Amino acid sequence: MNQSGCDEFLDGFDALAQAVRRARGANGHAADGGLTLSQYGLLEGLAGRRAARVQELATAAGISASTATRILDALERRGIVRRTRSSQDRRAVAVSLTDLGRDLLHAEQEWLRGRQRAFYASLPDAEQELAPDLLVRLAALIDELAAGPDVKPAAAA
Numbered sequence: 508m509n510q511s512g513c514d515e516f517l518d519g520f521d522a523l524a525q526a527v528r529r530a531r532g533a534n535g536h537a538a539d540g541g542l543t544l545s546q547y548g549l550l551e552g553l554a555g556r557r558a559a560r561v562q563e564l565a566t567a568a569g570i571s572a573s574t575a576t577r578i579l580d581a582l583e584r585r586g587i588v589r590r591t592r593s594s595q596d597r598r599a600v601a602v603s604l605t606d607l608g609r610d611l612l613h614a615e616q617e618w619l620r621g622r623q624r625a626f627y628a629s630l631p632d633a634e635q636e637l638a639p640d641l642l643v644r645l646a647a648l649i650d651e652l653a654a655g656p657d658v659k660p661a662a663a664a
Contacts, residue, residue, distance in 0.1 A: 524649070549570070558601040560602070561575050588605055
């Protein structure tokens with residue numbers, strides 16, 4: 508690989524990482540009654556389910572249980588989720604979507620998928636062919652970077 512191409516890749520990767528960080532904390536869509544990407548990522552674990560434990564949702568979203576709890580606090584205040592104690596285990600809290608929450612999650616899914624499809628359709632054919640594999644490989648790299656230097660990549664393990 509030539510140095511110029513590598514530098515362009517590094518600049519592009521840095522721009523992608525910055526955009527992901529900005530998006531996770533952005534509140535723009537939520538200001539209009541929608542969901543932030545962090546809220547959406549947490550609620551995705553409830554799509555097609557009646558309820559889930561906070562820890563299950565947090566794990567699926569790749570965040571800590573305490574962060575999930577803070578997000579759920581805000582969502583509960585807006586009437587999007589309901590939390591109830593388990594009758595079998597009083598320490599466990601079940602989270603479920605309200606009717607408003609289910610409608611909102613569905614609308615967010617439709618909007619996000621629509622934007623993703625439009626972006627994909629705008630790519631030249633050669634890039635459409637490369638994009639799925641490249642995205643999966645970038646996701647694996649991001650996971651590897653998040654794990655830190657002491658964890659061996661899955662492919663090398």
